[in-house]
Amino acid sequence: MIAPMNSTNSTIEALVLDLHEIGAVQFGRFPLASGRVSPIYIDLRLMISHPAVLRAAAVAYSHVLATLSFDIMAAIPYAGLPIGTAIAIETDHPLIFPRKVTKSYGTGKSIEGKWQVGQQVVIIEDLITSGGSILKGIAALKANGLVVQDAVVLIDRQQGGVANLQAEGYRLHSVMQITQLLDILETHGRINASQHQEVRQMVRASQA
Numbered sequence: 261m262i263a264p265m266n267s268t269n270s271t272i273e274a275l276v277l278d279l280h281e282i283g284a285v286q287f288g289r290f291p292l293a294s295g296r297v298s299p300i301y302i303d304l305r306l307m308i309s310h311p312a313v314l315r316a317a318a319v320a321y322s323h324v325l326a327t328l329s330f331d332i333m334a335a336i337p338y339a340g341l342p343i344g345t346a347i348a349i350e351t352d353h354p355l356i357f358p359r360k361v362t363k364s365y366g367t368g369k370s371i372e373g374k375w376q377v378g379q380q381v382v383i384i385e386d387l388i389t390s391g392g393s394i395l396k397g398i399a400a401l402k403a404n405g406l407v408v409q410d411a412v413v414l415i416d417r418q419q420g421g422v423a424n425l426q427a428e429g430y431r432l433h434s435v436m437q438i439t440q441l442l443d444i445l446e447t448h449g450r451i452n453a454s455q456h457q458e459v460r461q462m463v464r465a466s467q468a
Contacts, residue, residue: 271316271323280450282310283303284303285300286300287299299455300438302415302417304317307343314346318350320435321350321412325351325353333348334357336357337359338360339387340383340385354374356375358370358397370404371401377404378407382411383398384411388417388425388432389417390421391432394432395425395428410432413435414435414436418439418463419463419466442460
């Protein structure tokens with residue numbers, strides 16, 4: 261159960277604990293597509309089965325979005341799409357999304373939703389590692405005449421994504437960084453110091 265929140269910090273703390281509770285943040289040995297093994301696995305898609313957690317995430321995103329200037333939001337499929345929808349309902353901001361594959365029938369759309377050329381778009385994604393999915397989504401939006409400067413994620417894994425976006429001229433805003441998530445989980449006894457340190461070592465290695 262999510263308790264009422266009074267501040268941004270308490271919102272983040274409660275959200276981290278709920279993400280761990282529903283299994284969206286797990287610790288162990290997880291094989292990656294690269295062949296490496298990660299001591300942490302974050303699956304924010306699980307929030308769609310826990311509406312209260314998804315709603316809390318939307319509120320957390322809304323605090324970040326309130327500091328930005330934009331006309332419309334664009335969610336990155338697939339993980340970003342239910343999050344973007346929840347944020348749209350929470351904030352009343354309109355939402356679009358770039359299709360992974362352009363329709364070969366009907367109107368042949370590459371972007372779903374209502375938009376106009378020249379509108380300022382903020383990207384919504386679940387998390388960032390290298391930033392590849394965000395950059396791909398930005399490319400699709402810009403190809404259709406939309407303007408992008410900012411992207412917002414729930415969790416920054418601190419593995420180079422921010423720098424990669426900056427190198428292309430974009431700004432990344434996160435609700436939290438993975439090191440903040442680790443601090444909260446250890447403070448509340450959800451992980452031990454060894455687990456905390458192992459993930460931090462992975463982050464440092466990827467940054468190097």
